[in-house]
Amino acid sequence: MNSVKGWQKRYGKAISAKSPGFVQSELKRKAENAGGQFIAFSTQKTALSQTHLDGSRIKKSLSQRVHKDVTGLVMNRDIWSAYLARYINEDQLSLQDAQCEYPRLESLKIGMAAISNKLQTSKRV
Numbered sequence: 001m002n003s004v005k006g007w008q009k010r011y012g013k014a015i016s017a018k019s020p021g022f023v024q025s026e027l028k029r030k031a032e033n034a035g036g037q038f039i040a041f042s043t044q045k046t047a048l049s050q051t052h053l054d055g056s057r058i059k060k061s062l063s064q065r066v067h068k069d070v071t072g073l074v075m076n077r078d079i080w081s082a083y084l085a086r087y088i089n090e091d092q093l094s095l096q097d098a099q100c101e102y103p104r105l106e107s108l109k110i111g112m113a114a115i116s117n118k119l120q121t122s123k124r125v
Helices: 004-011 014-018 020-033 077-085 095-100 102-124
Strands: 066-068 074-076
Touching: 066 077, 074 077, 095 102
Parallel strands: none
Antiparallel strands: 066 074
């Protein structure tokens, strides 16, 4: 979970207008109303966008938006982080679980590509 204090240091007074605490509480409320759950975890400890399926971490700049895993998987950095976030338990990433579900990523990638293409097509119209 991103620290509200960290946001305040970075964005100063502007953060009061955006209210990250409100956004987080709304996400939690909506997830629970939909029958899901909201789990907060440290993004610094987990470093999901830098983590590879073999357990290695390779730091990348924020401008690098594509995750190229050492296993050969190429995916949007945010999608990759969201995938790995499914396997967080008490601030610990279970790479074993993520590896077991890895074969299902191909269908996820195909679905995400279809959604992306649909969005791009609708923007042109």
